[in-house]
Amino acid sequence: MGKDVLGGFEHQVLLAVVRLGEAGAYTVPVVELLTEASGKAPAPAAVYTTLRRLEGRGLLTSEAEPSELGGRPRRVFRALPAGVDELRHSRETLERLWAELPIFGGAEG
Amino acid sequence: MLRRLLAVVVLGLWLDGDEREDVLADLEALADGVVRRRGKLAGALWLGRELLRYPRFLLGTRSPDRRPPSPARPARRPGLERWRRELRYAVRRVRRRPGASAVIILTLGMGIGASTSVFSVLSTLVLRPLPFDEPDRLVRVRENLVVQSGPPREVTMSPRRFEILRDRAKSFVDVAAARYRTFTLGGEGEPERVVGLTATWSHFTVLGVGAARGRTFTPEEDAPGAPAPVAVISESLWTRRFGRAPTAVGAELVIDGRPHTVIGVMPRGFRYPYAGEVWIPMGIDPAGQDYEAARGLNVSGRLAPGSTMASAREELDGLSRALARERPDTDDRIGYTFKTLEEEILEGVPRKVAALLGAALFVLLIGAGNVASMIAARLHVEERELSLQVALGAGQGDLIRRVVSESLVLGFSSLALGLGLSAGTVGYLTSLSPVSDLGPYFQDFGVDLRVAFFGGVLAVGAVALASIPSLFLLRRRGSAASLRRVGHGPRRMGMGFLDLVVTAELAVAVVLLTGAGLTLQSVRAEWGIDTGLRPEGLHTFSVAPTSSGYAEAEARVAYLDQVLANVRAVAGVEAAGYTNLNPIRSQGWGTSVLADGESDAVPGALYQINHRAVSEGYFEVAGTGITAGRGFGPSDGPSDPAVAVVSRALADALWRGEDPLGKRLRVGTSDGEIVTVVGVAEDVKELDFLEETWYRPYAQTPGDYNTLVVEIFVRSGSRSFLPGVREAIRAVDDGVPVFRIQTMEEILRFERRVEAFGTLLLALFAGMGLLMAGVGIYGVLSYVTGRRTREIGLRVALGARRWDVMREVTVRTLGTCAVGLAVGCLGAAGMARMMESLVVDVRAFSPLVYGSTALVVLAMALAASAPPTMRALRIHPREALGQE
Numbered sequence: 001m002g003k004d005v006l007g008g009f010e011h012q013v014l015l016a017v018v019r020l021g022e023a024g025a026y027t028v029p030v031v032e033l034l035t036e037a038s039g040k041a042p043a044p045a046a047v048y049t050t051l052r053r054l055e056g057r058g059l060l061t062s063e064a065e066p067s068e069l070g071g072r073p074r075r076v077f078r079a080l081p082a083g084v085d086e087l088r089h090s091r092e093t094l095e096r097l098w099a100e101l102p103i104f105g106g107a108e109g
Numbered sequence: 110m111l112r113r114l115l116a117v118v119v120l121g122l123w124l125d126g127d128e129r130e131d132v133l134a135d136l137e138a139l140a141d142g143v144v145r146r147r148g149k150l151a152g153a154l155w156l157g158r159e160l161l162r163y164p165r166f167l168l169g170t171r172s173p174d175r176r177p178p179s180p181a182r183p184a185r186r187p188g189l190e191r192w193r194r195e196l197r198y199a200v201r202r203v204r205r206r207p208g209a210s211a212v213i214i215l216t217l218g219m220g221i222g223a224s225t226s227v228f229s230v231l232s233t234l235v236l237r238p239l240p241f242d243e244p245d246r247l248v249r250v251r252e253n254l255v256v257q258s259g260p261p262r263e264v265t266m267s268p269r270r271f272e273i274l275r276d277r278a279k280s281f282v283d284v285a286a287a288r289y290r291t292f293t294l295g296g297e298g299e300p301e302r303v304v305g306l307t308a309t310w311s312h313f314t315v316l317g318v319g320a321a322r323g324r325t326f327t328p329e330e331d332a333p334g335a336p337a338p339v340a341v342i343s344e345s346l347w348t349r350r351f352g353r354a355p356t357a358v359g360a361e362l363v364i365d366g367r368p369h370t371v372i373g374v375m376p377r378g379f380r381y382p383y384a385g386e387v388w389i390p391m392g393i394d395p396a397g398q399d400y401e402a403a404r405g406l407n408v409s410g411r412l413a414p415g416s417t418m419a420s421a422r423e424e425l426d427g428l429s430r431a432l433a434r435e436r437p438d439t440d441d442r443i444g445y446t447f448k449t450l451e452e453e454i455l456e457g458v459p460r461k462v463a464a465l466l467g468a469a470l471f472v473l474l475i476g477a478g479n480v481a482s483m484i485a486a487r488l489h490v491e492e493r494e495l496s497l498q499v500a501l502g503a504g505q506g507d508l509i510r511r512v513v514s515e516s517l518v519l520g521f522s523s524l525a526l527g528l529g530l531s532a533g534t535v536g537y538l539t540s541l542s543p544v545s546d547l548g549p550y551f552q553d554f555g556v557d558l559r560v561a562f563f564g565g566v567l568a569v570g571a572v573a574l575a576s577i578p579s580l581f582l583l584r585r586r587g588s589a590a591s592l593r594r595v596g597h598g599p600r601r602m603g604m605g606f607l608d609l610v611v612t613a614e615l616a617v618a619v620v621l622l623t624g625a626g627l628t629l630q631s632v633r634a635e636w637g638i639d640t641g642l643r644p645e646g647l648h649t650f651s652v653a654p655t656s657s658g659y660a661e662a663e664a665r666v667a668y669l670d671q672v673l674a675n676v677r678a679v680a681g682v683e684a685a686g687y688t689n690l691n692p693i694r695s696q697g698w699g700t701s702v703l704a705d706g707e708s709d710a711v712p713g714a715l716y717q718i719n720h721r722a723v724s725e726g727y728f729e730v731a732g733t734g735i736t737a738g739r740g741f742g743p744s745d746g747p748s749d750p751a752v753a754v755v756s757r758a759l760a761d762a763l764w765r766g767e768d769p770l771g772k773r774l775r776v777g778t779s780d781g782e783i784v785t786v787v788g789v790a791e792d793v794k795e796l797d798f799l800e801e802t803w804y805r806p807y808a809q810t811p812g813d814y815n816t817l818v819v820e821i822f823v824r825s826g827s828r829s830f831l832p833g834v835r836e837a838i839r840a841v842d843d844g845v846p847v848f849r850i851q852t853m854e855e856i857l858r859f860e861r862r863v864e865a866f867g868t869l870l871l872a873l874f875a876g877m878g879l880l881m882a883g884v885g886i887y888g889v890l891s892y893v894t895g896r897r898t899r900e901i902g903l904r905v906a907l908g909a910r911r912w913d914v915m916r917e918v919t920v921r922t923l924g925t926c927a928v929g930l931a932v933g934c935l936g937a938a939g940m941a942r943m944m945e946s947l948v949v950d951v952r953a954f955s956p957l958v959y960g961s962t963a964l965v966v967l968a969m970a971l972a973a974s975a976p977p978t979m980r981a982l983r984i985h986p987r988e989a990l991g992q993e
Contacts, residue, residue, distance in 0.1 A: 026131070026135065027132075028138045028139060031139060043159060043162050043166070044132075044135055044159050044162075045162035045165070045166040045167075046162075046166055048132060048135070048163070048166070049163075049166040049167055064127070072130060072134075074130075074131050075128070075131055
């Protein structure tokens with residue numbers, strides 16, 4: 001578990017990386033996923049720096065992989081177990097907080 | 110390409126190569142989506158905006174979660190990491206003062222943009238090969254004609270001398286000849302007039318360019334009287350007349366009334382030595398009437414393996430001497446001479462472009478001066494911060510790193526701006542400029558890696574130049590003791606340096622302005638207020654009576670006389686006449702004459718002069734004054750005595766002060782035709798050609814291919830009658846094409862476009878330099894007087910008169926100016942000497958140019974210094990003293 005709390009945007013990016021799974025994530029699919037989910041396009045620069053930051057905190061790992069079209073290898077990110085743990089912890093925190101706000105319907109598990 | 114460059118500049122500080130590529134690939138992939146939804150421009154803008162966001166996020170000044178970034182990777186080398194950090198701070202410092210930074214970036218960026226634009230043209234011209242096979246083995250051969258006065262003149266070759274060269278010179282694999290011709294293309298619709306060439310079959314093999322479709326001539330087709338006429342056409346004609354149909358090869362094309370079989374289409378851009386559209390075999394005939402006398406052959410040759418320029422020159426010199434011995438009567442005053450095809454085609458354009466590059470670099474130099482003084486001045490302003498840093502233990506190295514990194518950030522921003530500017534303008538500039546004439550030889554003027562590298566070198570150089578003085582300032586005050594005084598106005602510090610910068614800027618501005626002034630003056634002189642012609646209201650129509658009905662000269666003369674009568678009858682026409690060659694076009698036709706009674710065996714007795722065949726009334730319509738005797742009239746017909754009008758220059762050269770009227774000239778040799786001088790005409794300032802000219806009545810000039818095309822001059826105040834004139838000409842015979850309908854002023858503008866464009870750019874650069882120097886003076890004086898506000902206020906408080914203070918400041922400014930002017934004038938004189946030998950025919954010393962330059966620079970310096978001085982004087986003493 002990292003020593004800092006996940007920020008909201010970091011949470012979203014980390015989730016997107018987990019969802020992209022074994023295929024691996026980089027800026028383009030993350031931007032597309034977040035745009036689809038929120039209806040708003042995040043800045044590619046924000047996504048890229050967040051990916052790097054999460055890697056620096058040991059939540060993601062990255063490696064250069066050959067591209068399927070035979071072009072230049074590019075760096076793709078995958079979630080580490082620590083990242084998944086952090087995500088789970090963050091979600092639990094949020095859920096506990098949401099649960100105390102019954103007006104918004106709360107969350108039943 | 111530009112994207113990649115931008116990415117390197119924007120991201121280079123933070124990301125290494127692979128990461129940069131990733132970012133760029135990501136952005137391009139996402140931008141494709143934007144392009145699909147909102148179009149190309151929106152996509153490009155989106156990409157630029159998103160790219161520029163990276164530094165902010167990477168710096169951590171902005172983050173989606175407002176959190177400083179943790180380093181992605183441990184620093185490999187602590188020294189490098191320190192630089193990276195310092196550079197990041199420098200970016201912040203530059204962004205903190207957007208105004209001042211923008212001025213610096215704009216100043217350097219404009220200088221870099223101007224320099225790289227010019228450089229991109231130069232690099233293309235100099236470094237790219239001509240589109241021929243092994244172009245460095247190709248030469249252009251001419252004849253060297255010894256004339257009575259001046260150096261030998263280089264002229265085109267006669268068929269006989271060409272064949273001698275072909276048969277006897279061993280230095281060449283082969284030689285080829287091509288002669289300018291215009292053709293009338295028949296067929297459906299209005300006949301079309303095109304420029305073309307007659308060429309030997311070797312023309313294509315020597316240049317090493319084959320047909321794109323079909324083939325070129327065979328030696329049999331090039332023999333005199335070849336039974337089946339063939340033609341090779343250009344890509345443009347193939348498109349225009351055959352709609353790019355493959356069947357064009359083998360099709361029939363009527364040229365000058367005679368059907369020819371099209372055997373080939375040349376590739377696009379094949380245009381040496383002229384931009385022709387039709388090539389037909391020359392078929393040199395030793396029995397032909399033009400075999401010996403008529404020049405006009407453009408000869409090119411390919412050096413044989415093992416031959417060098419030097420050995421070829423030696424061989425041709427020997428051949429010239431041998432010919433002079435064999436046939437002294439005709440060949441003792443002519444020799445062969447040659448130069449590389451590259452020199453021939455570029456005609457010194459690279460030299461002129463290089464001169465422009467020099468001017469652009471001067472602009473950059475002034476810009477660097479401004480930046481130097483700004484950085485130094487800023488160092489003063491930041492003295493408190495600096496001394497704090499030193500107190501906290503910052504060493505000499507940290508201070509230096511600080512200055513250098515800030516300079517680098519400014520330099521690279523300017524580089525990006527400059528390259529953007531030249532990428533945006535170079536295409537436009539070259540499309541406007543005469544360089545576009547060379548377009549078919551050289552395509553893709555633009556910003557490539559070489560240009561970007563050049564720009565980078567300039568940016569680094571300018572920035573180094575700009576920051577070195579500050580580094581010295583920092584060294585001088587390394588000791589803590591001197592820093593204690595900081596903030597208490599040590600007004601001497603750095604002032605000497607700032608004066609130096611202003612002096613240097615003024616000097617460079619003077620050099621630039623003088624250079625531009627001298628060029629302008631020489632161009633104006635060359636354009637001569639008086640061309641010996643009145644171009645205003647003069648219109649010209651070309652006609653080519655070349656079809657079979659006009660084979661005899663008499664038929665042509667009759668046709669032209671009828672045309673003249675018709676045109677003169679058109680309402681609005683004040684005068685009309687015709688000539689075979691328009692004196693202000695770049696074309697010439699020469700002949701040799703000698704004064705009657707002189708022997709052509711005397712070296713130099715023979716004169717090479719311009720030959721013009723004109724109609725009666727020509728001098729009146731052209732506006733060329735007859736200063737003695739008469740012009741031509743109806744009585745100068747084919748069977749009347751042979752007469753000529755000579756130009757003033759020719760009369761002076763032949764008869765020096767004697768009355769030329771009634772003198773007799775012989776054509777070609779001592780027993781040639783006798784022609785009597787009946788008039789003297791004003792000299793016409795011809796472009797590129799001799800001033801010694803004679804005019805002959807068209808009707809008395811024997812048939813020659815040079816007289817086939819005729820320009821009809823029509824003078825009238827308005828253009829509205831032009832359709833009427835065209836109709837009047839076509840009414841005589843609508844089978845004769847009427848083309849090149851132009852005003853004389855248009856032709857003049859066209860002929861002068863090279864000088865006009867170069868001078869315009871030079872003037873632009875000089876203006877930029879002057880403006881920048883002005884900004885520099887303003888900035889430095891603002892700063893200096895700002896520093897002295899307290900002192901000035903004190904002096905005013907103690908009773909000094911404002912006038913005295915102002916006088917002191919002004920005298921100081923003038924002193925600086927005087928030094929700058931003196932140094933600048935010396936530099937300008939040196940530069941003018943260089944220009945004299947290198948570029949154009951400038952007069953190195955011109956009091957007018959130097960005087961007006963000095964006045965302009967002085968006025969600018971005073972104007973720039975006035976506002977800061979006034980500001981200081983207006984300050985109330987109390988305010989000034991309260992500044993502490």
